[in-house]
Amino acid sequence: MKQVVVHPERCVGCMQCMLACATAHSRSLMLFAAVQETPQPKARIHVGAGCFNEGFPNRCRHCDPAPCQMACLAGAIYRSDSTGTVMINPDRCINCASCAMACPYGVIRFHEDPLGPAGHAIAVKCDNCSARVAKGQIPACVEICKAGALTYEEMDTAMRRKNRAVARSMSTDADPPVMPAGVALLKSIKQSELQLSGS
Amino acid sequence: MKHVIIGNGIAGVTASEAIRMLNGTADITMIGDEIFPPYSRPMISHVLDGSQPHDKLPIRSEHFYDDLKITPLLGQRARGIDVDNRQVELADGTRVDFDRLLIAAGADPRPTQAEGLDLKNIFYLRTQDHVKQQTTALAGARRAVVLGGGLVGFKAAYGLLKRGLSVTMLITSGYPLSMQVDATAGRMILNELVCHGLKVEVGVSVRAFEGNGTVRVAVTDTGTRLPCEIVIIGKGVLPARDFIPKDKIDADLGVLVDDHLQTSVPGIYAAGDVAESVDIARDCRWVNALWPEAAGQGRVAGLNMAGRPVAYPGSLSRNVMRVFGLDVLTVGNADPIEDAGYRVVRSSGADRHFYRRLVLKEDRLVGAVMINGIEQGGVLRALIENRTPIRLPPETLIAPGFNFGQLLY
Numbered sequence: 001m002k003q004v005v006v007h008p009e010r011c012v013g014c015m016q017c018m019l020a021c022a023t024a025h026s027r028s029l030m031l032f033a034a035v036q037e038t039p040q041p042k043a044r045i046h047v048g049a050g051c052f053n054e055g056f057p058n059r060c061r062h063c064d065p066a067p068c069q070m071a072c073l074a075g076a077i078y079r080s081d082s083t084g085t086v087m088i089n090p091d092r093c094i095n096c097a098s099c100a101m102a103c104p105y106g107v108i109r110f111h112e113d114p115l116g117p118a119g120h121a122i123a124v125k126c127d128n129c130s131a132r133v134a135k136g137q138i139p140a141c142v143e144i145c146k147a148g149a150l151t152y153e154e155m156d157t158a159m160r161r162k163n164r165a166v167a168r169s170m171s172t173d174a175d176p177p178v179m180p181a182g183v184a185l186l187k188s189i190k191q192s193e194l195q196l197s198g199s
Numbered sequence: 200m201k202h203v204i205i206g207n208g209i210a211g212v213t214a215s216e217a218i219r220m221l222n223g224t225a226d227i228t229m230i231g232d233e234i235f236p237p238y239s240r241p242m243i244s245h246v247l248d249g250s251q252p253h254d255k256l257p258i259r260s261e262h263f264y265d266d267l268k269i270t271p272l273l274g275q276r277a278r279g280i281d282v283d284n285r286q287v288e289l290a291d292g293t294r295v296d297f298d299r300l301l302i303a304a305g306a307d308p309r310p311t312q313a314e315g316l317d318l319k320n321i322f323y324l325r326t327q328d329h330v331k332q333q334t335t336a337l338a339g340a341r342r343a344v345v346l347g348g349g350l351v352g353f354k355a356a357y358g359l360l361k362r363g364l365s366v367t368m369l370i371t372s373g374y375p376l377s378m379q380v381d382a383t384a385g386r387m388i389l390n391e392l393v394c395h396g397l398k399v400e401v402g403v404s405v406r407a408f409e410g411n412g413t414v415r416v417a418v419t420d421t422g423t424r425l426p427c428e429i430v431i432i433g434k435g436v437l438p439a440r441d442f443i444p445k446d447k448i449d450a451d452l453g454v455l456v457d458d459h460l461q462t463s464v465p466g467i468y469a470a471g472d473v474a475e476s477v478d479i480a481r482d483c484r485w486v487n488a489l490w491p492e493a494a495g496q497g498r499v500a501g502l503n504m505a506g507r508p509v510a511y512p513g514s515l516s517r518n519v520m521r522v523f524g525l526d527v528l529t530v531g532n533a534d535p536i537e538d539a540g541y542r543v544v545r546s547s548g549a550d551r552h553f554y555r556r557l558v559l560k561e562d563r564l565v566g567a568v569m570i571n572g573i574e575q576g577g578v579l580r581a582l583i584e585n586r587t588p589i590r591l592p593p594e595t596l597i598a599p600g601f602n603f604g605q606l607l608y
């Protein structure tokens with residue numbers, strides 16, 4: 001089963017994934033139409049600023065067992081048997097925010113959603129782009145991310161790649177980690193800015 | 200192996216599911232007072248305030264017992280536990296054998312003393328049946344009196360206000376939810392409720408209720424007469440442990456459990472509102488009578504009963520409340536006696552709609568209160584629960600842009 005894997009060290013903080021996510025969870029599924037919709041579709045992945053102002057893409061980990069599911073007062077949170085994705089049933093959610101208290105990563109938001117009941121705020125979070133995946137597409141955030149901070153792959157493959165990278169970096173003739181040129185540039189600009197500002 | 204569970208609330212339900220997950224054939228019997236399918240107890244306050252219909256309360260299918268091959272013994276209370284013969288005694292005299300027993304009897308509303316309590320339309324708020332009667336009594340009611348400003352008293356008052364009633368709340372502290380929040384947050388909550396029409400009487404209690412069959416007036420101990428057509432008593436809860444032989448099973452306020460949720464008797468476990476575990480933030484024994492704790496404890500107890508040893512890390516006070524325009528989140532030891540080794544960090548400035556308060560002990564976070572912008576509350580909860588040493592300046596944790604990524608350095 002392929003999963004979205006996050007590589008925060010590669011994130012440049014461009015927030016393209018947020019736009020793509022909001023669009024993928026709109027009614028029209030098109031960026032320019034989506035911004036005109038009411039209620040406004042909102043992103044379910046959240047790029048925050050880390051301690052050094054670097055980007056940090058934060059999304060639901062679909063934990064197992066899921067603390068949010070255990071805490072849900074209305075039995076609205078469930079795990080899809082076929083994909084393992086933790087889902088919120090918009091018609092059962094009572095917007096109590098008990099799940100906000102439970103989620104250790106702070107990835108749940110509360111608002112009216114184009115895909116939920118009209119006129120009611122509900123809990124909203126990443127659904128692994130279930131609707132897109134069912135159509136044979138990959139999750140929208142991964143598709144748009146040009147920095148390689150979000151990939152869609154088998155967890156095993158991702159682990160193996162990470163292991164190899166660590167092993168390489170420990171050998172004497174270590175290559176610098178592979179990163180697109182633009183990304184490396186942006187990162188080093190940010191880091192030097194920070195050094196200049198003396199933090 | 201015969202598993203018996205007393206109580207079919209969320210703790211009993213998650214325990215039975217955990218046992219069944221590990222063992223497809225073990226005997227499971229559930230003894231429960233309420234015959235309604237497993238339902239969300241907190242949600243009854245949403246039925247009271249009119250935002251949810253009564254028929255949305257069930258959180259498991261009506262075939263729950265069949266699906267999990269559970270023998271349900273519903274509609275009566277367990278009357279006693281014969282620890283030596285390993286039997287549960289029911290009200291009708293039936294005796295049920297067990298090898299492993301879970302006490303998940305929950306809690307009952309703390310009773311109140313006053314004359315005229317048998318008048319109609321005076322309620323507790325604990326069961327789906329209570330709320331059903333209350334919604335019926337709402338027709339024709341204009342004025343309500345709520346006793347108590349704790350979690351249930353607050354929810355009752357909020358629900359009745361949302362129904363458009365004129366509500367008077369009688370509380371002992373200067374602000375509601377004084378066990379959950381500090382004075383600043385408490386006054387913000389009070390203001391918000393008062394802005395929406397709540398009347399509050401501090402430091403008074405009800406001496407008597409009067410009426411002709413149905414309640415019409417609540418008379419306070421200071422002699423004030425409060426006209427009302429509906430009364431809800433929300434003065435807290437007490438663990439339902441009357442039937443437990445205290446000479447055999449150690450109990451204090453609740454039934455004492457160890458770090459595997461086992462009581463002082465091997466093979467007998469307790470979980471949920473009836474259990475007294477260790478509070479992680481306070482570092483002492485405590486009953487945290489809360490839904491997520493009950494659900495989590497039930498699961499851990501069930502796993503242990505089915506033979507998989509799983510440790511329980513302890514419980515935590517935690518609450519989220521929506522109060523009209525305020526979202527309130529409070530977790531851990533939010534209002535300890537200051538200077539006893541605690542450090543408090545607050546958001547600066549007086550804002551009617553935003554507030555942050557962190558309580559630290561040495562390098563650990565032990566409590567937090569947030570008003571509005573509560574999305575990152577779970578991150579703070581996890582820091583408290585995991586006893587994570589805080590390396591960031593605490594001010595970062597209450598700054599608007601705080602997110603999980605900042606903890607990774």
Ligand SMILES: Cc1cc2nc3c(=O)[nH]c(=O)nc-3n(C[C@H](O)[C@H](O)[C@H](O)COP(=O)(O)OP(=O)(O)OC[C@H]3O[C@@H](n4cnc5c(N)ncnc54)[C@H](O)[C@@H]3O)c2cc1C
Pocket residue numbers: 073098205206207208209210211230231232233240241242243244275276277278303304305306324325326351354439442470471472473488489490491493517518519
């Ligand atoms: C109005 C209201 C609002 C709430 N809001 C929140 C909230 O927002 N957040 C939160 O975390 N928590 C909330 N709670 C608390 C939460 O509902 C409880 O913590 C939770 O339901 C406890 O589950 P339990 O399984 O331990 O006990 P219970 O739900 O009390 O279940 C125990 C069951 O056992 C039965 N029983 C008792 N004694 C016996 C016996 N001797 N024999 C047989 N059966 C017996 C009882 O009838 C009951 O059905 C709220 C509670 C109320 C009443």
Ligand code: SF4
Pocket residue numbers: 059060061062063066067068069086102103104105106107108125
């Ligand atoms: S919302 Fe949070 S707690 Fe729930 S599965 Fe996702 S990451 Fe885990």
Ligand code: SF4
Pocket residue numbers: 071072073074075076077088092093094095096097098099100122123
């Ligand atoms: S807000 Fe919705 S999903 Fe979250 S705990 Fe409440 S009912 Fe469940």
